[in-house]
């Protein structure tokens with residue numbers, strides 16, 4: 162007595178069994194891959210693609226096929242590689258000169274999820290290199306401005322803007338919110354921001370994520386992939402931070418916009434290779450780009466250090482610490498303000514304006530490099546760059562002595578002339594005062610007044626003369 166209902170039940174059960182067998186086969190393959198790929202370092206489980214469980218064929222919509230056709234045709238990538246990219250999430254720390262091209266190319270390639278993190282707002286001086294922002298975005302949060310451009314580029318990318326500063330309090334939580342099959346952190350802040358570099362490195366090590374790191378300054382760029390496939394982390398290579406005064410940033414040193422553009426594209430390339438399954442060859446490698454000579458060089462770095470404070474065998478850093486204290490500098494890209502002189506060695510821009518108004522005889526010594534003096538200067542100043550003073554270049558010293566004796570001749574009796582030193586922001590001018598004081602002690606100029614103008618020409622432009630250019 163074999164009823165019709167019974168035979169339907171059997172075929173339905175058979176179908177279910179087939180489906181389960183397929184699932185088991187897929188899971189066994191996944192497990193084998195995971196077991197094979199497991200090492201002590203974090204691995205990208207990129208070989209796991211999204212497959213249709215019944216057909217085992219990768220699923221791509223007709224629209225996706227059209228949109229990504231040019232990269233699907235690449236044998237190195239193919240459908241599987243693309244599907245892996247679409248399952249990858251990337252947190253980008255910094256939406257500036259590097260972060261913009263990283264985000265742009267990852268979104269265009271169909272990355273799954275993109276976290277865009279930046280605490281800053283868009284300024285006019287950003288636009289020559291931070292290409293996701295436009296003139297109409299000035300004053301807007303960079304993270305939001307970048308996200309809106311990315312949405313227009315590819316609406317299928319899950320784009321999450323974070324208008325905040327990455328700090329030891331929020332970093333781990335944020336980094337760990339990127340749990341897709343592959344997840345990568347790209348640090349895209351300028352090289353001067355050393356505390357943020359340590360913070361991001363430690364967060365990646367503690368969360369087991371690879372870090373694609375780049376920097377760009379003046380006409381040079383660098384790239385390394387940290388904490389990837391057993392390679393070193395940032396701390397393995399730089400266990401001790403550099404002295405803060407040796408670090409330059411873009412607003413001090415300048416940068417040609419296309420250099421971070423190239424380095425950001427390079428970061429995006431490494432992320433895509435890692436995500437798609439090809440892997441990056443930049444672990445334990447420092448790749449350097451010299452835009453002046455149009456040359457790339459690559460040097461092999463030392464391997465993972467067993468005594469590294471965070472990724473070593475007995476780590477002393479097991480949670481995030483105070484990176485500003487560790488590095489002795491601020492974790493933002495804003496210029497640091499030095500305080501090298503006593504109060505009576507300094508005058509404010511308002512006090513200097515009074516001196517000008519009362520025609521008080523003095524010499525204004527501008528210690529900025531010539532390139533900056535070419536941009537703008539106060540008409541009555543003498544330019545001797547700080548480097549020229551510090552190196553005691555003979556012609557510079559002669560020029561200075563000459564101007565001071567001219568000034569003395571114009572002055573009555575034993576009145577001593579004063580030298581006021583100015584620079585862009587009031588840091589170099591303080592160093593210059595120290596150099597001058599050393600130079601003059603014991604000479605006929607020893608009872609001179611030498612003071613620095615607090616905040617330099619940018620304070621002059623903000624407080625005294627709004628028509629004076631800011632740069």
Ligand SMILES: Nc1ncnc2c1ncn2[C@@H]1O[C@H](COP(=O)(O)OP(=O)(O)OP(=O)(O)O)[C@@H](O)[C@H]1O
Pocket residue numbers: 254255256257258259278279280281286287303325326327328349350351354357410411412413492493494495
């Ligand atoms: N800890 C941090 N958290 C969030 N964003 C950060 C952090 N540190 C740096 N950034 C961001 O990283 C970006 C770095 O980009 P870049 O150096 O090109 O720009 P910038 O700081 O605007 O430069 P400039 O010196 O010309 O003003 C900046 O937008 C900065 O706000």
Ligand SMILES: [Zn+2]
Pocket residue numbers: 393394395396397398465466469470471472473
């Ligand atoms: Zn390490």
